Amino acid sequence: MKRKKIYYEPEDDVLNIWVSEKQFDFAEDDNGVIVHYTKDHEPVYIEILDASRFLGKGYGSFYKSAFRSGGASIQQGISK
Secondary structure, rough: OOOOOOOEEEOOOEEEEEOOOOOOEEEEOOOEEEEEOOOOOEEEEEEEHHHHHHHHHHHHHHHHHHHOOOOOOOOOOOOO
């Protein structure tokens, strides 16, 4: 089963970004941005905690431009 590439969880304000279908082995947290890696240190999955704060007021334009090409799948949109 193919995962959604980007998924926003409004109840927890977490933005999930999958960059690979590989299995991850470990994660590193840098001020609420958690990157999950394979054993070979390849990034697989990124979690952004407090996403609305992290992206700030400019997140609307970022969000629109990120998906303008239609390359990403969106399960839940970010709303103000």
